[in-house]
Amino acid sequence: MRQIGAIFRRELTGYFVTPVAYVFLVIFLALIGALTFYFGNFYERGQADLGSFFGLHPWLYAFLVPALAMRLWAEERDAGTIELLLTLPVTTTQAVLAKFLAAWVFTLVALVLTAPIWWTVNYLGNPDNGVILASYVGSALMAGGFLAIGSFVSALTRSQVVAFVVGFVLCFLLLMAGYPLVLDAFRSWAPQGIVDAVAALSFQNHFDSISRGVVELRDLVYFVGLIVFFLFANVTVIEMKKGG
Amino acid sequence: MIVTEHLCKRFDTLTAVDDLSLTVAPGQVLGFLGPNGAGKSTTMKMVAGFLAPTSGSASVCGHDVADAPHAARAALGYLPEGAPAYGEMVPHAFLRFVADVRGLRGEQRRRRLDTVVEQLHLGPVLRQPIATLSKGFKRRVGLAQALLHDPPALILDEPTDGLDPNQKHEVRSLINAIAPDKTIIISTHILEEVESVCTRAVIISDGRLVADETPAGLLARSRYRNAVTVSFAGAATDARMLLAGLDGVSSVEPAADGHSLTVFGTDGLDTAERVRDCARGNGWQVQALRTEGGRLDDVFRNITRGAAG
Numbered sequence: 001m002r003q004i005g006a007i008f009r010r011e012l013t014g015y016f017v018t019p020v021a022y023v024f025l026v027i028f029l030a031l032i033g034a035l036t037f038y039f040g041n042f043y044e045r046g047q048a049d050l051g052s053f054f055g056l057h058p059w060l061y062a063f064l065v066p067a068l069a070m071r072l073w074a075e076e077r078d079a080g081t082i083e084l085l086l087t088l089p090v091t092t093t094q095a096v097l098a099k100f101l102a103a104w105v106f107t108l109v110a111l112v113l114t115a116p117i118w119w120t121v122n123y124l125g126n127p128d129n130g131v132i133l134a135s136y137v138g139s140a141l142m143a144g145g146f147l148a149i150g151s152f153v154s155a156l157t158r159s160q161v162v163a164f165v166v167g168f169v170l171c172f173l174l175l176m177a178g179y180p181l182v183l184d185a186f187r188s189w190a191p192q193g194i195v196d197a198v199a200a201l202s203f204q205n206h207f208d209s210i211s212r213g214v215v216e217l218r219d220l221v222y223f224v225g226l227i228v229f230f231l232f233a234n235v236t237v238i239e240m241k242k243g244g
Numbered sequence: 245m246i247v248t249e250h251l252c253k254r255f256d257t258l259t260a261v262d263d264l265s266l267t268v269a270p271g272q273v274l275g276f277l278g279p280n281g282a283g284k285s286t287t288m289k290m291v292a293g294f295l296a297p298t299s300g301s302a303s304v305c306g307h308d309v310a311d312a313p314h315a316a317r318a319a320l321g322y323l324p325e326g327a328p329a330y331g332e333m334v335p336h337a338f339l340r341f342v343a344d345v346r347g348l349r350g351e352q353r354r355r356r357l358d359t360v361v362e363q364l365h366l367g368p369v370l371r372q373p374i375a376t377l378s379k380g381f382k383r384r385v386g387l388a389q390a391l392l393h394d395p396p397a398l399i400l401d402e403p404t405d406g407l408d409p410n411q412k413h414e415v416r417s418l419i420n421a422i423a424p425d426k427t428i429i430i431s432t433h434i435l436e437e438v439e440s441v442c443t444r445a446v447i448i449s450d451g452r453l454v455a456d457e458t459p460a461g462l463l464a465r466s467r468y469r470n471a472v473t474v475s476f477a478g479a480a481t482d483a484r485m486l487l488a489g490l491d492g493v494s495s496v497e498p499a500a501d502g503h504s505l506t507v508f509g510t511d512g513l514d515t516a517e518r519v520r521d522c523a524r525g526n527g528w529q530v531q532a533l534r535t536e537g538g539r540l541d542d543v544f545r546n547i548t549r550g551a552a553g
Contacts, residue, residue, distance in 0.1 A: 006344035010330075010337075018332050080328035084389070087292040087324070088345045089317040243296045 003090040004098040011102030020071075021106065028064055028110045032056060036117065049127050053117055054135040054211045058204055061146045062175050065107065066167030069150025070160045072099050073238070077158040086242075096234050100151050100227075107143040111136065131213035138210030141223035142203055146171050148230035155237045171203075178202030245269060246291060246397050246427050251300035253286050253451075260286040262451035263300070268444075270396070273423050275442035275459070276431040279548050283451040284431045285325045288399050291429075292322040304397050305427075318346070321395035323403055327386030331375030335366050335385045338374060339392060346393045360388040363418055379406035387415065397427040404437060416441045435540040439463075449548040459540070465547075466538030467508065472515045473536060475504040477529040486526065490518050504532070 015021035036042050036053045045052060076082035085095055121127050153167040154160075176182045178199050186195045199205070206219045246268040253261040261283040268274045278284050289295040291302045293309050293316060301308060307315035329338055339360065343353050361367055364384040369377055374385055383406050390398060403419070404412045412434075419428065419441050432438065438445050439459050447455040447462075455462065463469065476483060484505055488496040492510050499506045509515030516535050523530050 002347055003345050006341060009344075010333075010341045013337070014330070014332060079331065080324060080326055081330055083289070083292075083294050083324040084322075084328050087294050087317060087320075087322045088342065089314050089347075090345060091314075242294065 003088075003094045004101070007085075007090065007095060007098035008102045008105075011099050012105060015102075015106050020068075024064065024068055024106075025110055025113060028060065029113055031060055031064075032114060033117070035060075047125075050117065050121055050132050050135060051211075053114075054139060054207075057139045058142060058175050058207055061143055062171045063168050065143060065146035066150045066153070066164050066171055068103060068107065069147050069167060070154055070163035072103060072151045073155040073234075074157050074160045074163045078160070086238075092235050092238050096151070096155075096231055096238070100147060100231055100234075103147050103151070104140075104144050107147065108140055111140060111143070128213065131211070134213045134215050135211035137215060138207050138219070141210070141220070141227075142207050145174075145203065145223050145226045145230075148227040148234070149174070152230040152234040152237065155234050155241075174201060175203045178205045245305055246303070246399075246429060248287070248291065248302045249300055251287065251290060251302055252298045253283070253290060253295065254298045259451050261290070261297075261448075264448065264451070264453055265300075266446065266453070266456075268427050268429060270427050271424055272444055273419065273428045273430065273442045275438040275445045276429055276448070277433075277435070277438065277445060277544060278431075278448040282448045282548070284448065285401055286451075287448070288322075288401050288429065288431065289324075292320060292324070292399055293317055294324070318393075319395055319397055321390035321393065321398045323386045323390040323398075323400040325401040327383045329374045329382065329385050329389070332373060334371050334373055335361075335377075335381075335388070336370040338385065339388060342389050342392055348393060356392055356394060360391050363391065364388045365414070380408060380411050383407055384411070384415075387418075391422070395426075398422075398429070400428070400430045402432055403430055404432065404434065412437075435544060438540060447544065447547050455547050462540060462543050463538035466536075466540070466543045467546075468506070468536040468542055469538040470509065470515060471536045472507045472509070472519050472533065473499050473504050474507065474519050474523070474533045475501075475531045476523065477531045483523075483526075483528060487519065487522060490522055492518060506536070 015024075032053070035056050039052075039056075042052050073082070076085060086092065118132060121132075122129070149170050150163070150167040153170060154163040156166070157163050173182060179202075183195055183199060186198055206222045209216060210219050246266070248264055248266045251261055251264040252259070264283075264287060266274075276284050276287070286295065290297050291304065291309060293313050296310070301310065303309060304316040305319040307319060309316045330341075333341070339357055343357060348356055361370065364387055366381070366384060366388060369381050374382060377385070383403070387400070387403055390400065400419075404415050407415060416437065419430070422428075423441075423443075430437075430441070442459055445455070445457060445459050445462050446453060457465075484496050484498075487493060487505065487507055492514060494508045494510045496508070497506050498504070507515055507519055509518070516533065519533065520530065
């Protein structure tokens with residue numbers, strides 16, 4: 001626990017002593033603000049809800065979160081600090097968890113900073129704040145899922161560019177898993193069961209169902225399971241490279 | 245105490261470390277030598293727990309690196325090759341981070357932090373990002389990190405690389421000062437370092453142990469041991485030929501400086517006397533004459549080339 005705390009603090013402060021944090025926060029907030037108002041027709045919808053705002057989250061995350069996660073392990077390997085980190089009295093699992101949690105808390109900070117849009121909608125009308133809260137929870141979980149994928153990919157390579165590109169493609173495919181783009185690739189040859197299974201992996205479907213205000217167990221299990229799976233894979237990759 | 249038993253590491257077809265067994269006792273400073281790619285760093289990485297051995301085992305202070313990794317790492321201070329550190333951090337924050345992970349607390353934490361900062365003269369750069377520091381300061385930050393928890397065992401991969409002569413001297417003095425109650429392994433390319441800090445020298449080549457002696461023992465293997473290097477004032481053109489013809493002299497070679505001669509004797513200590521007599525007899529004026537103690541670089545070349553060939 002002590003080790004997780006120490007690495008977590010180092011990672012989180014690390015974001016703020018480099019431009020990473022500020023660039024990420026500014027771009028995230030600017031994009032999400034602009035897109036909500038211009039593409040999401042925030043006013044024209046005439047509804048006091050944040051549907052157009054949350055609808056953008058998966059798409060923004062698909063490329064911003066891999067950008068955040070790409071450095072997690074690739075940078076350590078490239079700079080050689082991974083050797084320092086993993087010869088301290090910490091287990092690989094502790095290191096993976098601490099890094100993931102720090103990155104996740106950082107995305108939660110970004111999410112919290114979108115609060116003005118929530119105030120705005122409350123000022124303009126009477127939105128269902130329960131639905132908004134559920135959507136925030138769903139968005140946080142989805143960010144965690146993307147991050148776990150990004151962290152895993154980052155452990156595979158010493159190049160941050162490769163980590164970003166592969167992470168982005170993986171996240172994008174998982175996001176599109178419920179859409180014809182991905183499903184058609186399976187429909188031509190795979191039985192319906194597999195097509196359904198692929199569709200069930202879609203980030204979008206699970207996030208949509210949470211952001212309707214219904215936090216169902218299966219959606220929670222999906223996101224938590226996804227995070228656990230990719231973090232486990234992350235630990236395994238690092239352990240395998242030790243044996244290499 | 246650091247022990248390796250039949251340690252092996254293979255990468256695909258390359259055998260980096262081949263059946264290496266070593267026992268380093270407290271109070272010993274083992275100089276780990278070998279050409280680049282001989283397997284020094286790989287061995288150190290395995291003892292530090294960063295690489296898993298293909299076969300064999302390693303332990304630090306009785307804790308097996310594979311079975312009790314936590315205890316083994318807690319007992320070890322490790323300076324990895326190139327002294328990696330988080331470049332965006334300042335040494336102050338970096339050392340506190342390492343102290344936190346190592347579980348140093350309260351008074352002890354403060355005392356150890358102060359001690360290593362003082363020992364390695366990091367005071368002036370404590371608040372400067374590590375990425376902007378000179379090579380020498382980076383190396384010393386890495387050393388500070390390794391010494392921070394006052395470990396009973398230390399593995400330092402090229403601790404003085406990139407330091408200027410004064411800094412090298414300081415780091416060697418530091419190692420000598422802490423050596424009596426610690427088990428220390430250092431790898432180095434600087435052979436004079438072996439003579440100044442090590443009590444034992446191990447040479448590996450192609451992953452195999454090829455020599456394990458005291459530095460003096462290694463020196464004794466040198467063909468330069470007790471050879472005599474002499475230079476004469478003025479013209480002594482036939483000196484080389486005449487010296488080579490003396491009894492008890494096996495050969496005479498021009499020395500590296502271009503004007504001296506190195507005389508190799510067959511029976512060691514009397515060579516200087518013979519050279520002096522010969523000079524007197526021929527009326528040469530001796531400008532300088534010294535008996536060689538042996539040259540480590542020469543021993544190193546012979547041993548590692550012999551093993552490679």
